[in-house]
Amino acid sequence: MVTKLVVEWPLCDGNGVCTIEAPELLLIDDNDNLQVLNEIVVNSLLAKAEAAVRVCPKRALKLVTEG
Template sequence: MRIELDRPRCEGHGLCEEAAPDLMHLDDDGELVIDIAEVDGAALDRARAAVRVCPVAALRLAERA
């Protein structure tokens, strides 16, 4: 699966970063950066958690292209 970000929708709350700090982080400007977009196994579980906690639904998981 692949983590996809709707950047205009992201408000930088950081809840996703708390759920999956090894996959994404907020930069110094408060912008979300996806460090690892392609996920599977345990990383996929953390990615699902990050998607689930986003209050503005800026993240989603999609099938790999």
């Protein structure tokens, strides 16, 4: 099974609190836009991805398991 970090782009306002929780997966660029560094979440980063989803004030992030 593969876990992916998915962004609901219309909901994202780019405030960046998610990047504090999961800097290995998410980044705010120089234009204040959210960048997904890796949508595939390896097991060692799952707790950080879950924390990023939890702190998103707009509920723009979710984890999806496939396979």
